[in-house]
Amino acid sequence: MSVAQRVPVPGVVLPVSGLFVAVAGWWTLTVALALPPFLLPSPAAVAARLAGNPDLYLTNARTTLQKIVVGGAVGVTVGFTLALVVWAVPLLERAIYPYLVAARVLPKIAVAPIFLIYFGVGFETAVFFVALIVFFPVVVGTAAGLDRAPDTHLDLLRSVDAGPVRTFLAVRLPHALPDVFAGLKQSVTLAVVGAVVAEWILSNDGLGSLILVASENVQVDVMLAALAVLLPLGLLLYGGVALCYRAVAWQGVG
């Protein structure tokens, strides 16, 4: 039995202590080795950056969040719809699926410069890029999940002639939820990555852009301050999806 299992502590205590130790270690390192701030600023310097101009970080965080949410919503909607179509029409599945896999294997970052030529720099282009990166796990998760309902449950519904709509809502969809949400959890992480990459290449605002500009000016403290905002943002989004799953997982539909 490990120490964690024997000592009764609330679930958050250990990870939070870990964070404190890491930050303390980082701080000690900067002081002990007298590292110059352009190599590695101390946590205090990063915090001072954040506190000195909170508007800069909050405004940029809001822009990044907008790209994540709008792009994510578009990607999830398209992904879900495509999954339904592919699942409902097996012929289409065979026609499209290889290209979906190809679209997944293709590094999205490699097509970003092409977007730049066709759509130019801006919010819409970034949203399009995020949507592209997000939709694939949703398609795969949903399409796989919809086949998850056991035959015995489908037989049961056939025995009362429940019809396709009731069968879908009452049995297929609830059985698909674990896979759908596994896809969504991947998607939400990818959405954050996608938004940051989009801000490097396809738009000039947001935390990604801030990090890029700070990098050009060797302002490591600004970069770390931006990361310090981006990280909780990503965690919150991921946590939100996980919470949604817990809320619906055992409710079922219909």
Add this chain to the structure above:
Amino acid sequence: MIDVEDLSVSYGDLQALDGVSVDVADGEFVTVVGPSGCGKTTLLRTIGGLESPTAGRVRVDGDPPEAAQADARLGFVFQDHTLLPWKTALENVTFLRRMAGKDPDAAGARDLLATTGLDGFEDARPAELSGGMKQRVAIARAIHLGADVLLMDEPFGELDEITRDEMGVEILRLWRENRKTVLFVTHSVPEAVFLGDRCLVVAGDDAPGRIVGEYDIDLPRPRDESVFGSEAFGRQVSRVRGALHDGR
């Protein structure tokens, strides 16, 4: 109530049933016994409209099974309890009625759960119930549907023997109280004899399934556990068992 004439069912090259005729009267409890893979489940599923006949005719109360399905006149109980894991016992009992487009009648479902010994478990999810309890919920669900015909496919197949015997007594009581027509498939000869008014013996583990024997079970009703020890019971069991072995 159930009328099967010269039924054959094939899956591609595999012929599961060949020229089977069955007649089940209104309110009768008929058991079908046979070895695994003999086609007895196919017979039940075809009567219930889950498989299509290759030849022959199936009528439930004069109608094709599809029509009986549409009017919720067929109540299935499968070997696998098929309860929805995210629904409570009570929600599972009302589920089929809702799927059939009928009023869920939660009060009736509650009463039914109480008479099947599940008082206090209305809000329990299947994972919190024992195997026997889950199958009780599944049976309650089929009865609650309001179907005249219950089609039971080895419903106690995954239960331990003691629970099986209890469930047998239970299903007879429910049958008596609800006046259903029951077709009950099993591979246990004692179970088939204990439950049925009539017992059909199906054979054919290599060949297509066919009915090789039909026995009236003249044990007095109501029957309870004491029947198992009786001499008449033993005699009936050996008769049916003999037919099973001759049929191979």
